[in-house]
Amino acid sequence: MLKTSTTNVVPEKKVEAKNKTKFRLTANDKYYASIFAGPSLFLLGLFTFYPMFRTLYISMFLTNTFGNTTLFVGLENYVKLVTSPDFVSSMWVTLVYVVGVTFFTIAMGLLLANLASQKLPGIAIFRTLYSVTMGVSVSVAAIFWLFIFNPSAGFFTLLTKLLHLPTVNWLSNPTMAMWAIIITTVWMHLGFVFLVFLGAIESVPTTLYEAADVEGVSKHYQFFHITLPMISPTLFFISTITIIGSFKSFGLIDLITKGGPTNATNMLVYRIYNDAFFGGNYAKSSAEAIILTIIIAFFTYLQFKFLEKKVNY
Amino acid sequence: MSTLITNVCKQYDNNQGKTVLSNVSAEIETGEFFVIVGPSGCGKSTLLRMIAGLTEITDGEIAIDGKVVNNLPPKDRNLTMVFQSYALFPFLSVWDNVAFGLKARKHDQAEVSERVNNALKMVNLEDLKDRKPRELSGGQRQRVALARAVASDAKICLMDEPLSNLDAQLRIKMRQEIYALQRKLGITLIYVTHDQVEAMTMADHIMVLHDSKVQQIGTPTEIYKNPANEFVASFFGVPPINIMYASKVGAHSIKVNNDYQLDLDQAVTENELKVGIRPNEMIVEKAEELQSNATVQNVEFLGDEKIVHAKFNNGVMVSAIVPSDTEFDMFETVKITSTGNVLLFSQDGINITENKGGLVNA
Numbered sequence: 252m253l254k255t256s257t258t259n260v261v262p263e264k265k266v267e268a269k270n271k272t273k274f275r276l277t278a279n280d281k282y283y284a285s286i287f288a289g290p291s292l293f294l295l296g297l298f299t300f301y302p303m304f305r306t307l308y309i310s311m312f313l314t315n316t317f318g319n320t321t322l323f324v325g326l327e328n329y330v331k332l333v334t335s336p337d338f339v340s341s342m343w344v345t346l347v348y349v350v351g352v353t354f355f356t357i358a359m360g361l362l363l364a365n366l367a368s369q370k371l372p373g374i375a376i377f378r379t380l381y382s383v384t385m386g387v388s389v390s391v392a393a394i395f396w397l398f399i400f401n402p403s404a405g406f407f408t409l410l411t412k413l414l415h416l417p418t419v420n421w422l423s424n425p426t427m428a429m430w431a432i433i434i435t436t437v438w439m440h441l442g443f444v445f446l447v448f449l450g451a452i453e454s455v456p457t458t459l460y461e462a463a464d465v466e467g468v469s470k471h472y473q474f475f476h477i478t479l480p481m482i483s484p485t486l487f488f489i490s491t492i493t494i495i496g497s498f499k500s501f502g503l504i505d506l507i508t509k510g511g512p513t514n515a516t517n518m519l520v521y522r523i524y525n526d527a528f529f530g531g532n533y534a535k536s537s538a539e540a541i542i543l544t545i546i547i548a549f550f551t552y553l554q555f556k557f558l559e560k561k562v563n564y
Numbered sequence: 565m566s567t568l569i570t571n572v573c574k575q576y577d578n579n580q581g582k583t584v585l586s587n588v589s590a591e592i593e594t595g596e597f598f599v600i601v602g603p604s605g606c607g608k609s610t611l612l613r614m615i616a617g618l619t620e621i622t623d624g625e626i627a628i629d630g631k632v633v634n635n636l637p638p639k640d641r642n643l644t645m646v647f648q649s650y651a652l653f654p655f656l657s658v659w660d661n662v663a664f665g666l667k668a669r670k671h672d673q674a675e676v677s678e679r680v681n682n683a684l685k686m687v688n689l690e691d692l693k694d695r696k697p698r699e700l701s702g703g704q705r706q707r708v709a710l711a712r713a714v715a716s717d718a719k720i721c722l723m724d725e726p727l728s729n730l731d732a733q734l735r736i737k738m739r740q741e742i743y744a745l746q747r748k749l750g751i752t753l754i755y756v757t758h759d760q761v762e763a764m765t766m767a768d769h770i771m772v773l774h775d776s777k778v779q780q781i782g783t784p785t786e787i788y789k790n791p792a793n794e795f796v797a798s799f800f801g802v803p804p805i806n807i808m809y810a811s812k813v814g815a816h817s818i819k820v821n822n823d824y825q826l827d828l829d830q831a832v833t834e835n836e837l838k839v840g841i842r843p844n845e846m847i848v849e850k851a852e853e854l855q856s857n858a859t860v861q862n863v864e865f866l867g868d869e870k871i872v873h874a875k876f877n878n879g880v881m882v883s884a885i886v887p888s889d890t891e892f893d894m895f896e897t898v899k900i901t902s903t904g905n906v907l908l909f910s911q912d913g914i915n916i917t918e919n920k921g922g923l924v925n926a
């Protein structure tokens with residue numbers, strides 16, 4: 252069967268290439284294409300596309316407590332959301348969080364990767380230590396950081412006491428709670444980001460640095476004018492997935508602040524979850540989910556539009 | 565700016581202190597084309613990197629222009645380097661690649677563009693100055709690397725196998741360009757290669773490295789006509805020189821390969837020795853089986869000449885260059901002798917040919 256298919260297809264391709272007409276699939280090709288693509292299309296359809304379109308559908312209705320649609324309201328859910336100060340504040344909080352997490356994750360990841368790429372004895376220990384957070388689960392990290400932030404016995408409190416500084420109420424002060432969540436998320440992301448950056452930095456050919464050394468270029472200049480441009484594709488990749496990932500952050504928020512205090516860390520995803528499964532307002536949370544998707548898509552689009560050309564050399 | 569290398573040694577700490585270079589000494593004169601040549605792994609690149617300051621010197625001394633530079637960082641040695649991989653920045657245009665070092669050292673704008681433009685003109689790349697390295701051919705990339713060396717204005721240029729990534733045709737062309745450039749700029753060029761043809765064609769002086777030791781330093785003619793030892797003799801020349809055992813049969817004659825007798829102009833001092841005969845000094849004649857001493861194994865046609873690879877009856881392989889109009893077939897029986905223009909080596913490979921000037925260079 253396979254044999255006949257190839258003998259059928261090959262001469263046809265050649266003829267078509269000569270005539271510069273469009274490449275067309277034969278019935279045989281379609282058969283094989285469906286065998287290869289079918290299972291993944293089925294799974295994606297069932298678990299990704301169907302829920303996506305279902306969410307879009309629900310977002311334009313009112314729902315009862317079982318999540319069944321009752322009354323078509325068009326875009327009313329959306330209008331309500333964007334005019335509600337609560338939701339707008341959630342958007343801002345999310346934005347602050349995303350910017351903070353992305354900036355600090357990339358800055359710290361780069362710093363650590365650059366340090367760990369030095370050829371020094373025992374550097375492997377640091378490489379392992381820096382990447383170890385990759386193996387820590389969200390719940391473990393949350394418990395661990397809750398202990399550190401604990402206002403009476405936490406590490407930070409002990410530290411401030413030791414230095415005779417005023418104690419910081421990490422989780423009850425709105426600003427500090429945001430910092431606490433950012434710090435924890437950065438810490439969680441750092442292991443992976445560090446490893447990817449380290450790989451990218453290590454793969455920059457050493458002759459580039461040697462050529463720069465011979466020409467008398469300082470190490471500082473080398474980092475910004477050789478290392479950074481050389482790893483810019485990785486930088487782009489990491490910033491994209493960090494932005495998307497932090498928009499979708501849920502676990503740490505749920506386990507550390509639960510969106511509080513006074514909605515100071517009530518990110519979009521956490522709000523969606525609360526509105527649906529505690530508020531029982533499935534229509535509202537579906538609309539929120541769609542808005543979040545649009546925001547993420549918009550940011551990703553911006554990144555690709557303005558950065559992608561610059562990072563591909 | 566002469567470069568003086570005195571008893572330089574290199575050992576790596578790991579690898580049980582393996583010696584990479586031992587007691588290497590040389591004097592490289594200002595403005596000369598100095599080629600360091602040797603088989604791979606002989607330490608030639610290490611030596612170059614030690615001159616550049618990219619690799620530490622274990623022992624000995626390197627002085628540039630009378631100043632010991634052992635502990636100077638590369639940038640203070642006033643030299644430039646062209647790498648085998650060219651070390652071009654893929655994200656910068658040709659122009660910016662050449663300007664990179666100058667900009668980093670904060671030369672003023674006008675001077676940078678003047679020097680870069682001049683350098684690009686020198687290597688005929690003005691038209692391509694806005695291209696990225698990936699849009700250039702191998703030879704053009706090579707020329708960007710050269711332009712960078714030219715623009716830096718350093719008086720010593722180091723090149724680490726710069727042509728080994730190019731195809732054969734381009735290599736010959738770039739060889740001539742590099743040579744012309746060196747002559748035009750009058751810079752000292754220290755050039756590392758494993759290709760003996762590159763060494764022979766470009767060098768003012770050649771240093772032959774092998775087994776981490778200097779085998780010989782000399783002009784291409786000296787190295788070819790009067791090699792210090794068996795290794796140097798066999799490293800230069802295509803096809804390589806035929807080295808065979810020989811024994812003394814008279815005051816002025818030897819028996820080569822226990823086969824044919826050869827009368828020499830010089831006195832033979834040792835009973836057992838080795839003889840080195842260049843392929844163009846071999847004489848191959850057709851012979852009946854009873855008179856023959858060898859069998860043709862393979863014939864390579866090169867245009868003007870042919871290379872005959874033959875096997876002596878005792879199994880020793882030799883190659884000979886014969887005019888291309890002579891016909892030899894595979895497995896044909898032949899009689900092989902040679903002219904008296906040969907090199908004599910002691911048993912352990914030291915050149916013991918007498919009257920070196922007269923006989924060898926005749």
